[in-house]
Amino acid sequence: MLLKYQEKLENTRAAVVEIVNCLISANQLILDALKDCDKEKFENAKLFIKNISNKTESIDREIITTLALHTPEARDLREMVAFLKITNELIRASGNTRAFIKGFKEVCSQVDMSMINQYALPMQKSTVDSLVCISQMFNVDCGDEAQECYNRALIAENKTDDLYEMLETDVLKGSTATEVEFVKYHSMLSALRKSEKVADRALSIASLLLYSKNGGQIHQL
Numbered sequence: 001m002l003l004k005y006q007e008k009l010e011n012t013r014a015a016v017v018e019i020v021n022c023l024i025s026a027n028q029l030i031l032d033a034l035k036d037c038d039k040e041k042f043e044n045a046k047l048f049i050k051n052i053s054n055k056t057e058s059i060d061r062e063i064i065t066t067l068a069l070h071t072p073e074a075r076d077l078r079e080m081v082a083f084l085k086i087t088n089e090l091i092r093a094s095g096n097t098r099a100f101i102k103g104f105k106e107v108c109s110q111v112d113m114s115m116i117n118q119y120a121l122p123m124q125k126s127t128v129d130s131l132v133c134i135s136q137m138f139n140v141d142c143g144d145e146a147q148e149c150y151n152r153a154l155i156a157e158n159k160t161d162d163l164y165e166m167l168e169t170d171v172l173k174g175s176t177a178t179e180v181e182f183v184k185y186h187s188m189l190s191a192l193r194k195s196e197k198v199a200d201r202a203l204s205i206a207s208l209l210l211y212s213k214n215g216g217q218i219h220q221l
Contacts, residue, residue, distance in 0.1 A: 005070040008062065012083055015059050017138050019090050020205075022048045024131045026097050027198065030104075031124045034116060037108035042101050049094040056087035075212070082212035086205050093131075093201035096194045103191030110184050119167040120192060123160050127195050130156035130202035137209045146213045153206040160199040164192060 026048035033041035063084050067077075108116070133153035140146050171185045 005066065005076070008066045008070070009076065009079065012059060012062055012066070012080070013138065015055065015062075016083055016086060016090070017135065019052055019055055019094075020131065020135050020138075022052070023090070023093055023097065023198075024128065024135060026094075027124065027128045027131060027195075030097070030101060030195075031121070031128055034104075034108065034121055034124055037116075039105055042105040042108075045101055046098060049097055052094040053091055056091055059087050060084060075215075078215060079212040082208040086208050089201045089205045089208070093198050093205075096197040096201065100191050100194035100198070103187065103194060107184055107187045107191065111188050115167070115170070115185075115188075119163050119170075120188070120195075123163045123167075123192055124195055126156045126159040126163070127199045127202070130160075130199045130206075134202050134205045134209060137206060137213075141213070143214045146210050150206045150210045153203050157199040157203040160196045164189075164196050167192065 026045045029041055029045040029048070032038070033045065063080055067080055104120075130153045133149050133156065137146055137149040140149065168189060171182075171189060
């Protein structure tokens, strides 16, 4: 019975990691697309996050069945419960990624490239970094190492917040610009807000993974 449960746990973990890696690939390709406003790369990024809702529903069903049949305890129970919450965060992260692609693809070539280089690129780089941190957390067992991964995800998420606020301040300074210019930069802000939200979701997942490994309180949701 224990071996069968461990197999189910490993399968669940692998399925979750697969989705996380798809999100990393999508957001990495978005980062590449931002460098030259490549619409084809923006579109191709969507392919990595296709059908994530169906995948997470399948994972949730498997988790619920496993919990009902095996009634795990302690760390195993925490991990399964964490995965059940993580799937919801993955859906939200993929939705935000998709919304970012949709919102930024058209406006990218219309705004000042220096602003993209100064704000959008480092923001998206930090978003990718936050996702990579949670991917690494699946491969550590030591509580201290898990805490270090969480701390790096927190730093990356804070950086996206700071950059967004700086960009927002810059755009507001140019409020005397024409209505057309203001609309373009407002559209850019709205799109980049979605990139920031992906980093937020990554930090929530990091918090859940830290809880699953160390117990205690869930730091941020």
